[in-house]
Amino acid sequence: MNIYDVSKKAGVSIATVSRVLNGNQNVSDKTKDKVLSVMKELGYTPNVFARGLGLNTMHTIGILCSDSSDAFLANAVYYIEQALRKNGYESFLCCTGYELENKKNYLRLLLSKRVDAVILVGSHYLEPNKADNDYIISAANEVPVMMINGYLNHPNIYCTLCDDYQAVYDTVGRIASHGKKDFMFLYRSDSNSSRTKIRGFRDGIEAAGLTLAEDAVMFCPNDISETKEILLSYYREGAKCDAILTSEDSLAVAAVKFAGSLGLRIPQDLEIVGYNNSLLGICTEPELSTLDNHVETLSITTVNTLMRVLQGADVPNKTTISNDFIVRGTAY
């Protein structure tokens, strides 16, 4: 079942069938109708490989995501995927994990599949060591590279980020204005986003005229109750703490549990701020106040930008979106 069968049955040449297929105007309505009806009758579907061979594209975008079981990333992938399809593009999804070598391999794999562009979802694709980002730059020589929550200043790389620095910076000021003095910042992975947040935190502390205790910026394990225990032992060693900011909601959950164990009142004795406005935030008691980084906007903006790039438009290579402070029970 191919274009020849259709042309034969419709009594026209394959060129005409192809024209109908591609919406070419130079076809009389009669023949067009004839061809369309034959196509329907035969249940004809053009072969994407042959088409791809000629056009050297399958209208497919590669998505790279370190871990689609992470709620934030999963949501981003969801919105991206929807938006792409709305624009007539399909997507290859690759979950790379967090190791540089795998990221490189999967990116290469996607390029070998002749994707039209690549979207890197999440700040884990930006390595602290500059040279380690060369694989992204070299990819940009072949196709447009879109980054969500990562920034690389290079031609053909387009970045959409939320302003993590400002969000944390502002939040410190906000909480400090309530009279809180002993801040902690909990983070988990050593991603670019975490580093940015930490900078915002330190600068915010300084701007508020406060000082940080040793270990006040704390790297936490990937387990909520373990994190709670660490906080407890930190506290029992005499550390003071009346405000905890975090790089993600799950850490704030741990903080809530920590407060619960000690009978600390939230938010009077301890204010806690999550990050990402995820589902976890409405499971705790009280519910989490959290910084919303607008995954949906981030994702859709990325796709829209990509579409403009593919159309050859001149597009700025950095778009920043501000975060929102969501007030619920753990901070105000």
Next chain:
Amino acid sequence: MNIYDVSKKAGVSIATVSRVLNGNQNVSDKTKDKVLSVMKELGYTPNVFARGLGLNTMHTIGILCSDSSDAFLANAVYYIEQALRKNGYESFLCCTGYELENKKNYLRLLLSKRVDAVILVGSHYLEPNKADNDYIISAANEVPVMMINGYLNHPNIYCTLCDDYQAVYDTVGRIASHGKKDFMFLYRSDSNSSRTKIRGFRDGIEAAGLTLAEDAVMFCPNDISETKEILLSYYREGAKCDAILTSEDSLAVAAVKFAGSLGLRIPQDLEIVGYNNSLLGICTEPELSTLDNHVETLSITTVNTLMRVLQGADVPNKTTISNDFIVRGTAY
């Protein structure tokens, strides 16, 4: 940069290059090394479209998922995707939403992309009305169809499910043995999985010699605090309740909040059981007891089965995996 360039530079025919590319044995080690080194030197990558055109496959599997921002489905997609790539397959992901018409369209779209098989993730792909499943069956005439948490008895359809019926049935018995008498079952979507769980629930209640109040099997909104409110008003209307089973963890979270509002002691006054063993379960206080349906096993089993199908092996068309009761704070 194509196979001709390589053949020219290596001083062999394209046939030989192709043989090297495909690991054909009939190539002398000398020429093989020669060709390989030229390929490396030129940075040659075979064109997937041309290859697909010849082989009529791109080693690509289509994944259909109603909503990848659902934690359970996102996890499944993650594991599936990993397992596929480990087997040398790529995947197209399509998030269809919950409407039948969209599911049909996306399935057709995937088939038009010439995928080698289709995986339907989640029980939302099984319609209560038999005839509405014809689109799945007709797809099975073209390629193998794998279903996770759905069952359709038809050639070329292979299903992997967790035993939701038994899990809920057993859990009712377990909780009843603690002396609890007034059960509720909360569910959200009207999926096949929900219906199965409800059957297990009703049968379990009957087997335990108990009776259900009106509205004891309750359809809940997609919002935790709204669900809590509904439970509260139900309770205030005089309904009794000392055990709540749910179709997913988020509903159990609502139940915990409900108990909290009333000052009910968990699990003495009220036992609560979640479903899916998701992250949400460790955010509440006390943490959720929940039924683990083993997403990872489910996903990997599906891919393994698919690989055997693609190799032409004779494979059973239904695999069932049992659930585990995870004991934490809300039921024992």
Next chain:
DNA sequence: TTGTATGCGTTATCAT
């Protein structure tokens, strides 16, 4: 408006 002929980069079937 329509048809003819060629190219796209592989794989596979023949020969040799």
Next chain:
DNA sequence: ATGATAACGCATACAA
């Protein structure tokens, strides 16, 4: 073991 060549199914430049 290697080479020549015919598919594979479509898009498109060029002719008519």
